[in-house]
Amino acid sequence: MQKAYDIVIIGCGPAGLSFASSMIDENVKILMVEKSSVESLSTPMPDGREIALTHLSLKILKKLGVWDLVDQSEVSLLREAKVFDGDSPSLLNFKSDDSSIEALGYLVPNYQVRKALYQRVSQADNIEIITDATVDNVEYCNEYSKVIFTDNNTVEAKLVIAADSRFSNIRRKVGIPSLMKDFSKVMIVTKMTHEQSHNNIALECFDYGQTLALLPMVGNASSVVLTVKTDQAQKMLDMSEQDFNEKITQDFKGELGAMMQEGKRHSYPLVGVHAQTFIADRFALIGDAAVGMHPVTAHGFNLGLRGQDILTTLIKEALTHGQDIGSKPLLKLFEKKHINLTRLMFFGTNGVVALFTNDAPVVKQVRKMVLKFAENFPPIKYLISSHLTEAKANTSSPLSKVLNKLPF
Numbered sequence: 001m002q003k004a005y006d007i008v009i010i011g012c013g014p015a016g017l018s019f020a021s022s023m024i025d026e027n028v029k030i031l032m033v034e035k036s037s038v039e040s041l042s043t044p045m046p047d048g049r050e051i052a053l054t055h056l057s058l059k060i061l062k063k064l065g066v067w068d069l070v071d072q073s074e075v076s077l078l079r080e081a082k083v084f085d086g087d088s089p090s091l092l093n094f095k096s097d098d099s100s101i102e103a104l105g106y107l108v109p110n111y112q113v114r115k116a117l118y119q120r121v122s123q124a125d126n127i128e129i130i131t132d133a134t135v136d137n138v139e140y141c142n143e144y145s146k147v148i149f150t151d152n153n154t155v156e157a158k159l160v161i162a163a164d165s166r167f168s169n170i171r172r173k174v175g176i177p178s179l180m181k182d183f184s185k186v187m188i189v190t191k192m193t194h195e196q197s198h199n200n201i202a203l204e205c206f207d208y209g210q211t212l213a214l215l216p217m218v219g220n221a222s223s224v225v226l227t228v229k230t231d232q233a234q235k236m237l238d239m240s241e242q243d244f245n246e247k248i249t250q251d252f253k254g255e256l257g258a259m260m261q262e263g264k265r266h267s268y269p270l271v272g273v274h275a276q277t278f279i280a281d282r283f284a285l286i287g288d289a290a291v292g293m294h295p296v297t298a299h300g301f302n303l304g305l306r307g308q309d310i311l312t313t314l315i316k317e318a319l320t321h322g323q324d325i326g327s328k329p330l331l332k333l334f335e336k337k338h339i340n341l342t343r344l345m346f347f348g349t350n351g352v353v354a355l356f357t358n359d360a361p362v363v364k365q366v367r368k369m370v371l372k373f374a375e376n377f378p379p380i381k382y383l384i385s386s387h388l389t390e391a392k393a394n395t396s397s398p399l400s401k402v403l404n405k406l407p408f
């Protein structure tokens, strides 16, 4: 007889591990399957990603008992964000209008988040983790779903959660179509130290031909994010450290003084994805497998955390009432509560990226107008910054009201 679990989670990335953390101490038996090694989970290496967490995400991580496990000496405050357009004086400036909020968000190295999540989940009695194992397929069998491994072993579960990345193989095998957007760009990220203080201000400069962002880390250090066309990426990656330091110092017009690379340059091809539906029979998608965002708005993991929070809340309610945790109504409700916001964020972000990375003269004029209008029209700035912070995660926020009226 094949082994039976209540829930099988495919993928021990930040989304899968967050979902599992939410289910610690619940009366459910969970199996997590990860294709990489146990060392890559327990001692993840720096990967250049600085994750900007919203207030809602911070609240969820605290609730999960994960935030206290994050090395706080590596957490930096994001007090302000400025958006520049080329050499023009057009500028969009975001600050938190709420004096009770210390920052717009919190910047944490991705590997620290992953380490803390794994530490929390690996201590749980109701969660088993198998590594170096790959799931090949998932089949629906009425009372349960069958999880098939590449070595032909199988297990069964009342509910299967796929958190197997934006390139999710299982999403495709289960028959869920997705919209994929290849931006044909590469993001190069690296930590750099500098002479002047960043004053905890993030910068996004839509320079013509490239996009440059700076995320303030602890001390006089920042994460520099350079986005270039794919055919220019290798040149940037191969550039000597001295040339790279000079280029970035100049690109920031020397405002932070001389800048020096610390550690490696990492590269990420820019591909966004949105699944057409987040559910199938006894099956749900979470994290990047459901929606893989363009990182410019720093919302990938934030949406992943939000999605797992919605799903685990519904599962806990079902458990309290002795109901089936893989039922269709439960999964439909999860999708209904999550998919509208992700669609709006995904297509909205792609639209903004298209507007800000197109260097045709007419588009440049349009974006100057957009920036000016947004900077001088407080309601738009309020909507954006309250969404950035997600500090008041209530359903009566202006954005939630708009979302609730959407037809999809």
Ligand SMILES: Cc1cc2nc3c(=O)[nH]c(=O)nc-3n(C[C@H](O)[C@H](O)[C@H](O)COP(=O)(O)OP(=O)(O)OC[C@H]3O[C@@H](n4cnc5c(N)ncnc54)[C@H](O)[C@@H]3O)c2cc1C
Pocket: 010, 011, 012, 013, 014, 015, 016, 033, 034, 035, 036, 048, 049, 050, 051, 052, 053, 110, 133, 134, 135, 136, 163, 164, 165, 166, 169, 170, 187, 189, 268, 286, 287, 288, 289, 295, 298, 299, 300, 301, 302, 303, 304
């Ligand atoms: C440069 C950059 C900056 C970013 N900045 C931010 C930010 O500021 N804020 C933010 O919120 N987000 C940010 N993100 C996005 C964030 O990193 C992702 O949303 C998040 O890591 C996705 O987590 P995940 O668990 O869904 O997927 P992944 O991290 O991709 O994990 C998937 C896991 O599944 C495993 N797996 C895959 N297939 C199988 C299989 N068949 N069987 C078993 N295991 C499998 C993989 O090995 C992997 O461990 C950024 C991303 C990038 C690239």
